Amino acid sequence: MATWILKFSSKQVTIMAAAVLLFFNFQLNAATNEIIITGGIESARPIGVVPFKYLGNTSLPENLSEVVASDLQRSGKFSPLKLSLMPQFPTTDTEINYAAWAQKGIDMVLVGSVESTGLNQYLVTFELVDVLRAQATGGQAKTLENGKLVMTRDHVIEKRTKTINGGDFRQYAHIISDIVYEKLTGQRGAFLTRIAYIKVLDRDTNPKPYRLVIADYDNVNPTTLLSSPEPLMSPTWSPDGNTLAYVSFENKRSQIYLQDIYTTSRTRLTDFPGINGAPNFSPDGKKLAMVLSKDGNPEIYIMDLQTRNLTRITRNRAIDTEPSWTPDGKSLIFTSERGGKPQIYQVNLATNRKSRLTFEGEMNLGGAITPDNSQLVIVNRTRGDYHIAKQDLKNGDMLVLTNTYLDESPSISPNGSMIIYSVLEYGKPALAWVSLDGRFSFKEPVADGEVKSPSWSPFLL
Structure with a gap:
């Protein structure tokens, strides 16, 4: 969702700096970071x-x-x-x-x-x-x-x-x-996985305050892969868990990079005029969906990672962004304002046929589909508040999963049981988790800086 807000900054309502959070305070002190259970015990x-x-x-x-x-x-x-x-x-x-x-x-x-x-x-x-x-x-x-x-x-x-x-x-x-x-x-566990996110430290005291970080799924053993004086955005995992794609503004403009998490070697993938953003790997890891405005308007493209050839997917005067793949790799989900306000659409890559998926609330952003292809996870805005929600792909029923003030950037665990997202806590983004059924949630207190744009890795073994 951070990518969308950047692109729509002139159209977004100013976000209040603080949120009132009422929690059921149950603390678990273990060998991992302290967490606060917020519901569902x-x-x-x-x-x-x-x-x-x-x-x-x-x-x-x-x-x-x-x-x-x-x-x-x-x-x-x-x-x-x-x-x-x-x-x-x-x-x-x-x-x-x-x-x-x-x-x-x-x-x-x-x-x-x-x-x-x-x-x-x-x-x-x-x-x-x-x-x-x-x-x-x-x-x-x-x-x-x-x-x-x-x-x-x-x-x-x-x-x-x-x-x-x-x-x-x-x-x-x-x-x-x-x-x-x-x-x-009866469901595969997702504990042996990792997360990636962007951490932002104090800009006045750190010459390179923007950090690309990976950690165990529970945010233990954090490792900084990259420090930058300019913003970093939208990290996303390759299906084999070896590579991250992300957006960097190190050269004073947006560019998409690929980075090996083990060797830390990285490759600049795009450097087109205008927007280069929102990268997302195909399920087979051979292609990367992205948003480019090189032809004038932000549109969805797909790049073949071997040949670097581009295929333009959308052609519309409205802004199209935040592409993600269906589990079978045959369609893309994306956010578009072509209907007036941002909503989630789907495009069949074989026929180029597009259909609107969401209708409830003021707007819906940042869509992703669960691994079993049954639920669409989104950021839903209703009465000015942004919440993580899911929509049943068969009957269209929507269920809001969170109740804090500004929830964004949801990422689904590889077994489809949990969602990690960014939540506004005391005016700063922090990490939070919620179960797909909405019954259980917890957050991690912010020790220093801000944490945003979390991305859950695939299974590692």
């Missing part, structure tokens, strides 16, 4: 994430179970039981008192251990246990194999053992979270 499924027992003499690089508990909490699907309420601290399934956990309303328990096996080497074992099934069978069930009754432990939903090094603790914790999430929801 009561609908989450209780789960026991027991601290993993450590067998070793040196200090651990990371607390695995704390990271897992934080991940599951942030998903909005689970509510990890507080340590003070746990009836016991078992390490393996055989140590679990099933009745004690069932009395706490816990039907799933994650237990595990970490053993030091050598220099910077650790053996991690974990088990995900169905407490109710175990209680019903007494921890042992019988099944028929080759005509004989044998004992099984099918209440152990998952059990794994892996040796990792000290630098892989957080990554492996996210893997454990992904496994637990998928086993219990």
